[in-house]
């Protein structure tokens with residue numbers, strides 16, 4: 500498996516001065532399914548926006564599919580490889596119909612009309628939206644339906660990596676189960692930020708745990724989520740579906756080794 504995302508000693512500070520990410524280092528290979536967890540304000544959304552090329556002026560290095568996000572050209576290129584679904588799905592639905600919204604990305608790639616139609620049809624089907632949805636006004640859809648359209652919009656771009664920010668936040672239990680099924684049918688590398696830890700267990704193999712902008716654990720999903728002291732220390736809880744035996748074992752195993760942080764050269 501080759502490296503798709505490489506983040507080294509990444510620091511980010513918002514323009515008004517708030518430090519949101521500090522000294523993050525991690526690598527992601529093709530095909531990995533990664534959950535991004537942490538308390539409110541940990542930096543999850545910031546990290547996804549940055550990987551999506553939307554936040555310039557960071558220090559350290561971040562590369563996606565070989566494109567250097569420090570450069571404007573790299574940030575522009577990254578849109579061809581990566582699909583980002585925002586925390587508030589309605590923020591990315593801008594057109595008059597569902598069809599136009601999903602077709603927008605493929606049209607921007609300069610694809611021929613027949614290919615655009617083919618991709619829109621396949622993307623809508625993959626998120627369980629039928630033909631009757633195509634002509635509806637995205638603004639009039641329920642929050643869960645809007646999220647499906649937003650996911651279809653990025654799936655239609657055929658990205659190599661999918662970034663989903665809190666995708667279950669407005670889904671009912673059935674919608675959540677359907678999203679698990681939809682993701683199972685999409686064999687794309689992904690990072691999913693979520694407070695819904697059972698959803699993370701269902702959809703991810705590896706977890707990054709952030710707190711106050713720092714990476715505090717990076718490891719197999721069950722091992723991180725079952726470590727009760729670690730989870731409590733960072734404002735989280737062990738999902739109730741994990742057994743007492745798993746909790747005991749993960750807690751005994753202790754914290755997970757992280758990449759060795761050497762002195763970072765970019766105090767932003």
Ligand SMILES: Nc1ncnc2c1ncn2[C@@H]1O[C@H](COP(=O)(O)OP(=O)(O)OP(=O)(O)O)[C@@H](O)[C@H]1O
Nearest residue numbers: 513515517519537538539540541542543544545546
């Ligand atoms: N546009 C912004 N300008 C300034 N500071 C911001 C901005 N967006 C987020 N922050 C700050 O950056 C930090 C990280 O926020 P971020 O939204 O990345 O957290 P999060 O982990 O996604 O939280 P949540 O679980 O609530 O979605 C917080 O301290 C937040 O207040």
Ligand SMILES: [Mg+2]
Nearest residue numbers: 543544545586
């Ligand atoms: Mg967030």
